[in-house]
Amino acid sequence: MMGQTAAQDQLFYAFNLTDHVPRDHLLRGIDRFLDLCELRQHLAPFYSHTGRPSIDPELMVRMLVVGYCMGIRSERRLCEEVHLNLAYRWFCRLGLEGRVPDHSTFSKNRHGRFRQSDALRFVFESVLKRCMAEGLVRGEGFAIDASVIKADANRARGVPGSEVIDWRQSSTCSRAVREYLDALEENNPLAEDSPADQPEPPTPAKSISLTDPAARWTAATGGPAFFAYSTNYLIDLSAGIIVDVEATPAHRTQEVDSTRTMIDRVEQRMHLKPHRLVGDTAYGAAPMLAWMVDDKGIEPHVPVWDKTVRHDDTLSVIEFTWHEDRNEYNCPEGKPLRSEWRHFKNPRSRITKADTVIYRASQMDCAGCPRKDKCCPNTPCRKIARSIHEKAREVARSISKTEQYQQSRRDRKKVEMLFAHLKRILKLDRLRLRGLSGAQDEFLMAATAQNLRRMAKWLMPVEEVSVTKGA
Structure with missing residues (x-):
């Protein structure tokens, strides 16, 4: 006899949301290590003391963590998934009847309070401090590298860099354009400075995007050119924890210069200073090596950028x-x-x-x-x-002959693995937000998600570790 389910309304339900979230679910491990108790205090100066209560900022951050950990790129779809998925509701502390905020709430807060208070970096550093407390960060060796991420800009909507553009037109002056113009004005040398004090103007880009002018026109090997940003990772080699992240246009010089910013920031805020820094040849230019050796006292485990070797049978x-x-x-x-x-x-x-x-x-x-x-x-x-800076170059050459240097070359693959995870598992192969600040927000949240997933994988008991692919 074929059975049939009879639809029958019940007057009372005994339902515990926690019991319906599997013990090996990834979000259980992440929830164990994500502590946002200080976020409200950090954001308090940016909220009014009167008026209607706002959306809980902890709820928005938890939803963003779900989106980046699970590779949900659209905030509109993220709201739908949190509304339907019991595990997401449990992680966001919504219960069964909690109301999911509208997707436009994220944009409003991102361009307002979150960016003014640098809330996303605060969340990233809170997670990093937990990684340090759990013993996943040793601070002995760091690795640095950059990866190119496509910008949200159509490659067909670009103009030559030498062309004069009236950016103040109402049709083109978007938020990303205003941010780009403000950055140009901030970096523009003062008129009263003498010509000797003024830096040389940068080489104009081959093409500038009308949609996101801060993005850089670049090309990968064997593919067409596109507008892109670079995410720069500074990781601890012990467990592959990301200790800092910085967004730059996809340009080699700016990628290398971000190393100084991140090393100084980690030393100032986290009191971490590496004994050795591992990187590829891009970081082996003489000024960078001199900064590592002379200014910071860091061993450069980096190949020297050397063009003195001749290949025409003449003396080098x-x-x-x-x-x-x-x-x-x-x-x-x-x-x-x-x-x-x-x-x-x-x-x-x-x-x-x-x-x-x-x-x-x-x-x-x-x-x-x-x-x-x-x-x-x-x-x-x-x-x-x-x-x-030849003395610093000689220091790098002598280090390259040691066994520890060979181990550093093998350890550097941990950065490449994080970039592969970022693009393949977290689905961040193309940005959703525009402007350099938008790229920074996305890279900070992605790095936060990667550190949380790493803690959930390494520190949860075996029977509770997520079996989610790529966790």
Whole structure:
């Protein structure tokens, strides 16, 4: 006999929402380590003491955590999922009858109180402090890297960077455009400064987006160019915890410069200073190495950015001997290369715009040298450009010969794994918010979600660890 379910209304229900959330659910582990008790106090100065009560900020943050942890990219869909999913309701403290806020509430608070109070960074640092309290952050070694994320900007709506644009037109002056213009005015040198004090203007971008002008026109290998931002991760190598994150336009120089910002911020706010910093060749430029070695006292486990090696069978710089006491090089034939061949009454620094000092051999020595064809076949004498930061480069070269350096190269893969997780599991391969501040908000929440998932995976008992794919 075929059974049939009879619809029958009940007068009373005995329902416990906690009992209906599986013990191995990812959100159970995250809820154990997410503490937002100080968030209300942090946001209190940005709320009025009178008027109608607002949406609970802790509720909005918990919903955002659900969205980023579960790869729900749309806030409209996030509200629908929280309304229907019992586990999401339990995590957000809504119960069965709690009302889910409208999706527009997130935009209103993001552009208002959250951004003014830097609330999302406060949440990120609160989670980081919990990671430190749980022993997942050792602070001995950090790794740095950047990954390109597509901006919410149509590649067809771009104009050449050299073209003059009237950004103040009402049709184009969106929030992202206003933010871009404010940043330009802030970084613009004052008119009363002398020309010598003014920095050189940056090279104009090849293309500028009319939708999100702060995004950078870039291209990945084997693919079409697009507008993008870069998420810069500074991670602790012990357990792969993200200790800081910074959003920049997708430009190599700005990515490298963000390293200083993050190292200084972590040292100031978290009292963490690494003994070694691991990175790829992009971070091996001479000024960055000098900053690590001389200013911060950090061992650079970074390949040196070196263009002195020649590949045309002529003598490279490595075949010349440097003498610190005499401030000169000696060629393989024993002849000197000097920055000055005569003394001046007023000493000269001899430092070029590229922060190098040029050492030259005597033209007479080179003219009769038997190795001239192997040394300087196309010039009258041999020249060597020595960086003013060469000592820091030598420190990096000596470190690269150690076994610890080889281990650091293997440890650096943890950053790449976090980027793969960010794009494949959290679905953040394209931004939803516009402007540099919008990119920063998204990257902060994504890093917060990754740290929470890492704690839930590493620290929950075996029977309670989530079996969710990618957790």
